[in-house]
Amino acid sequence: MKHYTLISTYPENRASANVGDLLIRESEKALIERERGGVAFTTYFREDSLDDYLDEINRTDGILMTFPIRDTPMYPGTFRLVNNLADIRVPIIPMPANWNVYPGDAMSREHVSYSSATREFLHAIASNVSVLPCREYHTMRVLARHGIHNTVMTGDPSWYDPAYFGKPMHRPGKIERLVFSPPLSPFYVTQAKSVMAMLAELYPQAERVCSMHLADSRINLFANKRPSNDASMTEAVAEKNTRIRRYASEYGFEVREVAGDVRKIEFYKACDLHVGYECHAHVSFLRWRRPSVLIAEDARGVGFNYTFGVGGFDGFRRCQNDSPIRSLEGGTSGYCVTVDEYSIAPCDHSVVMQMRQYLAEEASSRFRRYQGVAEFIDETYEQAMAPFLRSLP
Incomplete structure (x- = not known):
């Protein structure tokens, strides 16, 4: 049985209880199970320190990170992870990335510039995967501005309920x-x-x-x-x-x-x-x-x-x-x-x-x-999201 470490944006037993973040997490699990079969998950919140769990994590098949891009910096900040990234010996794979600034319009996309620490982290992650999935097109453009081009628009896991595939x-x-x-x-x-x-x-x-x-x-x-x-x-x-x-x-x-x-x-x-x-x-x-x-x-x-x-x-x-x-x-x-x-x-x-x-x-x-939305969702899944999930280690 495959076993993944999942880094989630949903803070279990904490104050936010954002049902949207929970929907992302549960959708990720369901879709990975659908494409890979026989999968176990150990889940942590993105702000949790993982140093005490390194041995367990390094026995899994990889770390799957729900991937909000925030210059706080990304690491350690948006993601706490471990004190020394070199201690992680399994692949770190971003799940669909998204970015967020205010107001997030064309001018934001043209001018956003991440700190050197965030750039370094993003490039380290991107260089170790064949493709970096993004949940919408603007995220791909923002990453391209920062020199990252191996991206694919997979959509967000929450777009997909297989029970509705093929339905109008x-x-x-x-x-x-x-x-x-x-x-x-x-x-x-x-x-x-x-x-x-x-x-x-x-x-x-x-x-x-x-x-x-x-x-x-x-x-x-x-x-x-x-x-x-x-x-x-x-x-x-x-x-x-x-x-x-x-x-x-x-x-x-x-x-x-x-x-x-x-x-x-x-x-x-x-x-x-x-x-x-x-x-x-x-x-x-x-x-x-x-x-x-x-x-x-x-x-x-x-x-x-x-x-x-x-x-x-x-x-x-x-x-x-x-x-x-x-x-x-x-x-x-x-x-x-x-x-x-x-x-x-x-x-x-x-x-x-x-x-x-x-x-x-x-x-x-x-x-x-x-009337074309259903076809867009289904096609994006079959041509982008499903191939990405099947490529997981």
Whole structure:
């Protein structure tokens, strides 16, 4: 039986309980099992020190790392790993990489420049694999800017549910069950309120659900780590989910807490439409062949929207052209961007009207623009993700 060490972005038994990170982890395991068969996993969180587990790790067939690229630096920072990388004697293989900065638009991609420590780590990882998988196209471009070209766009593991391979997109003639997912950043709360109001007006008879992908303790955890001179940001983060729940109630949305358990989002399979900010609410709908509209908060959403080519809107509007990109590393996660930095690209309130028009257009055609999404997902799996998984040691 093959045995892999899996480095996950999901912090087991910790504060965040981000169901999106958990979906990635569980999807990775299921797909590897599907392509390789008879697989065992030992899982660690990316911030855990692995020094005490080196002997066990070196007896596995390799280390598979869910691979967010963050210049904190990457090592030791985003990944704790071990004090001396040379002590790891098995292959280190990135699972699909993603990058994130704020706002994550074309200017971000043109100007982002990682530190020498992060560049060194990225090149060390890339030089030891035949291909470095990326979950969307923009990540490939960012890596190419840093001299890494052996990349392939495999998509994110969460795109894929083999039970849905070969099935067409659900194209509803009427929206009877609707899901809204809130933003991660408090900067988008007012915009999110307008989105909920618009959805309630467009679909007054629909069952409406506000799906909370993260536990509140995550917000409080990072709010407590904010610098004392950024009190306004700390307060905004702490109040964000409370305000979202209140607005959701005002507009007739049932609030569902889905953090920490992928089974809690399986009700998406029976819904007609998602509109919101959570990348993994968006891809959950698409993987289960349901239409979705994603409002991009930062590079993560921008990359998914470009790659799928349908249902995507930027939630921000770039205002300044001389942004200090390095200082915005990490995105609008509520603890990575200050209020002053946010002025580079404040939220775009006109996007609500744009989405309303888009949804009206899609209603008139039964979501015609989505009909190729299922084929895109299936083909990407067969031509990119599956070959990559079959190449694992």
